[in-house]
Amino acid sequence: MWLFALPALLINVCIILIPALLTLMMAFFAWDGIGVPAWAGLANFQRMFGDAVFWLALTNNFIWTAIFLTVPICIALAMAAALLLSPRSRAVVQPIIFLPRILAVAVSGRIFQGMIFSPATGLVAWLNEHGFSVADPLADPDRSLYAVAAVDIWHWWGFLAVVFLAAMRQISIDQIEAARLDGAGFLALLRYVLVPGIRPTLTLMLILTVIWSFQVFEFIYIVTQGGPAYGSEVLATLAYRHAFFEGDVGQAAAAASVMSLFGLCATAAYLWIQIRDSADAT
Amino acid sequence: MTADRLNKALSLALIGIASFTSLLPIALAVMNALKTTVEISTNPLAPPTTFHVENFTSAWKSAALGPSLLHSAEVAGLTILLVCLTAAPCAYVLARQRGKGWRILIFYFMASITVPVQLYLYPLYFIFAKLGLVNSIPAVALIYTAMFSPFAIFLLRTYVISIPFALEEAAQVDGATPWQKFFYVILPMMRPGLLTVAIIVGLNASNEFVIAVTFLQDDSTITAIVKFYNLTGQYSTDWGQMLAAAVMIVLPVVLVFVFLQRRFIDGMTAGAVKA
Numbered sequence: 001m002w003l004f005a006l007p008a009l010l011i012n013v014c015i016i017l018i019p020a021l022l023t024l025m026m027a028f029f030a031w032d033g034i035g036v037p038a039w040a041g042l043a044n045f046q047r048m049f050g051d052a053v054f055w056l057a058l059t060n061n062f063i064w065t066a067i068f069l070t071v072p073i074c075i076a077l078a079m080a081a082a083l084l085l086s087p088r089s090r091a092v093v094q095p096i097i098f099l100p101r102i103l104a105v106a107v108s109g110r111i112f113q114g115m116i117f118s119p120a121t122g123l124v125a126w127l128n129e130h131g132f133s134v135a136d137p138l139a140d141p142d143r144s145l146y147a148v149a150a151v152d153i154w155h156w157w158g159f160l161a162v163v164f165l166a167a168m169r170q171i172s173i174d175q176i177e178a179a180r181l182d183g184a185g186f187l188a189l190l191r192y193v194l195v196p197g198i199r200p201t202l203t204l205m206l207i208l209t210v211i212w213s214f215q216v217f218e219f220i221y222i223v224t225q226g227g228p229a230y231g232s233e234v235l236a237t238l239a240y241r242h243a244f245f246e247g248d249v250g251q252a253a254a255a256a257s258v259m260s261l262f263g264l265c266a267t268a269a270y271l272w273i274q275i276r277d278s279a280d281a282t
Numbered sequence: 283m284t285a286d287r288l289n290k291a292l293s294l295a296l297i298g299i300a301s302f303t304s305l306l307p308i309a310l311a312v313m314n315a316l317k318t319t320v321e322i323s324t325n326p327l328a329p330p331t332t333f334h335v336e337n338f339t340s341a342w343k344s345a346a347l348g349p350s351l352l353h354s355a356e357v358a359g360l361t362i363l364l365v366c367l368t369a370a371p372c373a374y375v376l377a378r379q380r381g382k383g384w385r386i387l388i389f390y391f392m393a394s395i396t397v398p399v400q401l402y403l404y405p406l407y408f409i410f411a412k413l414g415l416v417n418s419i420p421a422v423a424l425i426y427t428a429m430f431s432p433f434a435i436f437l438l439r440t441y442v443i444s445i446p447f448a449l450e451e452a453a454q455v456d457g458a459t460p461w462q463k464f465f466y467v468i469l470p471m472m473r474p475g476l477l478t479v480a481i482i483v484g485l486n487a488s489n490e491f492v493i494a495v496t497f498l499q500d501d502s503t504i505t506a507i508v509k510f511y512n513l514t515g516q517y518s519t520d521w522g523q524m525l526a527a528a529v530m531i532v533l534p535v536v537l538v539f540v541f542l543q544r545r546f547i548d549g550m551t552a553g554a555v556k557a
Contacts, residue, residue, distance in 0.1 A: 001379055001460060004371035005387060008431050011368060015428035016394050019402035019409070026405065033408055079300050082293035089297055095543045096301045099308065102539050102546065104489040106511045107528045108307070114521045115310040121322045121521050123310075158304055162547055163554045170555075183285040186292050200556035215398040218491050222511065236400050243404045244496070256400040267396040274392050277556065 026253035033249050044254040054255065057226075057233040060145055061262070064234065065213035067146075069206060072153045076160035081190050083161070084168050084176075094165070097158030105155070109222035112151045113138065141231030144224050148232055152219045160205060164198060171197035204273060210266035214259050235259040315525035322521050337526035345527050346501070350509040351534075353419060353498070354488045357505060360423035361430065361487040362480045369431045370476065373438035374468050378450075391432040399429075399492050407496055417500040425497070426487045434479040437552050441475040442468060478549040481542060485535060506531045 027044055031037035048054045079097065083090050100108065116123045119136040127134045137147035171194065179193045195202065217236035220226060226233035226241070235255050243252035314322050315337055316330040342348065376388055406425070407416070415421035445468065453463045494505045504512075510531055514524050539546055 001375050004375040004460075004464070008368040008372040008435060009387065009390075011364075011424065011428045012391070012394055012431065015406065015425050016397055016402050019405040020397055022405035023401050075300075078296060082296040082300075085289055085293045086297060089294070093297055093301055094547065095539070097304045098543070098547055099536070099539070100304055101550070102485060102489075102535060103308075103532050104491070104507050104535075106491055106507045107532050110510070110514050110524065111307050111311045111528060114524065115307055115314065115326060118521075121314075121319075121326050123326065125323065126325065126327055154303070154307070158300075159550065161300075163551045166551060166555045180286055180289075185285050186289045189289070201554065204554065204556055211396050215400065217400065222491070236398070239400050239404075243407075249404055249408070252404050256398070256404070260398055260401050263396065263398065267393065270396060271389065271392055275389060 023253045023256055026249055027257045029250050029253075031249040032247040033243070034247075037250075040250060044250040048251060048254050048258075053230050053233060053238060054235075056230050057235050057238045057255075058258070060232065060234050061214055061216070061259070063145065064149060064216055065210055067149050068153075068156075068209045068213050071149075072157040072160055073202075073205070073209070075153070075157045076164050077190060077195065079157070079161040080164035080168055081186065081194050083165050084194070085186075090165075094162055098162055099158070100155045101159040103155070105218040106222050108155055109151060109219055112154075113223060117147060138224055139228060141227075141229040143231075144228060145220075145232040148220050148223050151223060152216070155219075163201065163205065167198035167201035168194050200273075204270075207266050207270045207273070211263045211270060214263040214266075311525050312529055315522065315529045317522055319520055319522050334522060337522045338530065341523045341527040342530065344523070345509055345513055347506060347509070347527060347530055349501075350504050350506040351531070353503055354505040354507065356419050357423055357426070357494075357498075358484045358487040360420060361426040362483050364423055364427040365431045365434050365483045366476055366479060368427065369434035369438055369479065370469065370472060371464060372431075373435045373472075374442050374464050376435065377439045377442035378447075391435055394428075395432045403492065403496065410497065416497055417503045419498070419503050422493060422497050423487075425493050426483075426490065429493075430483045430486055433553075434483060437479060437549065438472055438475045440552075441472050445471045478545050478552075481538070481545055482549040485538075485546070488535065 026037065028040060028042070029037040030040040030043065083093060114121055117136055117138050119125050119128065119139075124134050124136055137143040175193055175197070176189070179189050184192070215236060216234055217240070220232050220234055221237050221240065224232045226237040236259060239252040239255035239259065242248045242255060310326060313329055314326060316333045316335070317337075318334055321328070321330070376384060376391075410416050410418075410421060449467050449471075450463050453467050458466070488505070489507065491507060491511070494508045495511065498504050498508060510527055513527070
């Protein structure tokens with residue numbers, strides 16, 4: 001029976017497991033990607049911890065995590081509740097809010113650069129012409145991270161709302177009706193009935209958010225490449241730059257290892273929940 | 283019942299604002315793809331006065347979109363094939379076998395979903411470069427297979443679990459081998475699951491960026507997404523043409539989404555909703 005699982009396992013081990021272990025090893029070597037790797041002990045980590053950009057990137061990862069644990073989750077919860085209360089609009093609205101999720105990140109990123117943030121051709125330009133003074137957020141080191149986060153939130157919240165709505169529809173209708181008969185307002189309904197009713201789904205999404213927030217790469221690399229002045233640098237963009245633009249694979253491996261370490265606690269929680277549930281199911 | 287009515291009104295307002303926000307950037311992109319760059323910078327919010335279809339023809343030519351879209355389709359097609367071939371038998375045994383070894387295997391595939399690309403990208407690149415596998419479409423399809431097959435395994439596993447065991451027992455009584463049971467009993471029942479897997483894997487493979495931009499930079503293998511990324515930048519000037527290219531690249535995906543949205547949504551949210 002092992003033969004059934006062998007091809008999938010073999011591909012996974014060769015592409016993911018072995019290279020991942022090699023990365024953890026490379027963090028202790030000095031290597032430019034071409035010559036012979038030389039043992040470096042803790043030198044990569046020492047150099048990284050002494051680098052101000054590393055701390056900036058790590059801080060940005062934490063800011064990113066904090067943003068994504070709150071903003072898209074709140075928008076999605078409110079929207080899921082709204083769709084639960086308006087069943088007739090659901091069929092039309094669900095695909096609309098889901099649409100940003102299926103667009104390629106490279107395309108969405110460029111559309112936001114040109115049509116929203118650009119001071120020459122975007123919404124920002126239009127606002128400036130109509131008496132609102134708005135600077136290009138992508139050119140400002142203090143705001144570029146938030147501007148990129150806005151694009152990712154646009155791309156992400158609709159998916160979350162659809163997930164939350166599917167979970168809310170499993171809550172017994174009597175509970176919702178009872179709250180409505182009591183005259184519960186929108187927020188009360190959300191707080192006392194809907195959110196407690198979807199707690200397992202919400203917990204899973206929060207854990208996945210933490211895992212993904214430490215891995216974030218695409219939107220930042222595409223829209224700002226970590227700039228300007230490292231304003232939106234995160235560990236993943238830092239590692240990528242070290243490996244492919246600065247020929248310092250050891251530093252890249254060290255940054256990637258630290259990044260994985262931060263996701264590890266969330267991964268442990270994720271695995272614990274998934275294994276517990278799959279044990280229940282069988 | 284005033285609270286109820288207030289809730290309804292509030293919900294509809296929220297839905298309206300949210301749908302508008304989701305559609306605005308897309309609408310702006312489509313609208314401005316039909317305008318000249320001068321018209322765009324004069325007023326990006328104005329609808330086009332005349333349709334500048336030449337944006338599309340010149341973008342198609344200058345970006346060589348034909349070949350790069352073909353490369354994207356090749357990568358996606360090959361990935362779908364590899365994922366279906368390897369994930370389906372794996373899902374079958376993981377659904378039916380009991381015991382510690384199998385539980386560890388399930389655990390391993392779950393853990394591999396959460397491993398960041400950054401943790402295996404660098405050694406993989408330098409090993410593939412040594413082996414001459416950079417700028418190879420099958421090599422990238424193999425990487426995608428590793429990345430996307432755990433999702434496929436878990437989705438297909440739920441299908442197998444829902445197939446009554448009695449069907450297999452009947453085949454077993456008739457003397458069917460495990461492979462025969464898989465091919466003649468399980469695989470036909472898995473078909474809707476395989477279609478969902480094909481759609482989601484195809485979408486992920488054609489939209490993927492990190493691996494594609496690292497491994498496929500040559501014009502003979504470059505995918506549409508990376509081609510588009512290389513041609514455009516923060517300081518792009520010809521936005522009309524660029525947006526036309528963007529529209530042409532996402533159009534196939536959006537069309538499939540419009541017709542098969544239920545499958546997209548169910549496939550992508552599978553496993554996210556907990557009871």
